[in-house]
Amino acid sequence: MARICLHGYVSGKVQGVYYRQSAQEQADRLELDGWVRNLADGRVEVLIEGEELAVRELASWLEQGPAGADVSAVELQQQPLQGVAGFIVRR
Template sequence: MSESTRTRAHVYVSGHVQGVYYRATTRDTARDLGVDGWVKNLSDGRVEAVFEGPRDDVESMVQWCHDGSPMASVDEVDVTYESPEGVTGFRIER
């Protein structure tokens, strides 16, 4: 797939999203969809994530973030679309 058919979403998720398996479920969902990127907890209680891949799959991940893991309670999802940087694989950053 050429980079021109890929998109990148940079997402910040706020609410009760730490300590509820949000990162692990994000990683598993992204891998199931074949989306590349990473996810990490922020010191202010939010979760930050980057998704790269085909536009429809990236959009599916952004939509998934509004619910997240079963124990999460999402208040807000802020998303910015950027040029892909060629990230491969999906990992949890610490």
């Protein structure tokens, strides 16, 4: 299976609800690479890299997020592979 990279933004009530940490847990479970961070405008930015099916699974999870999140939009675009290793929460 091919590796792909998606980058994008998650809008809604996604800060202060354990969204980044939960995304990291899901990414680790799926053996994905990348990062997630809060933005000053209230959105969450994410970069996901790995096997296509696993990336698509995390992309679907992003639409719901953890309990307490209220996701209104997920905008993801495919990018060239970034070569990142591991999945981290950026501050």
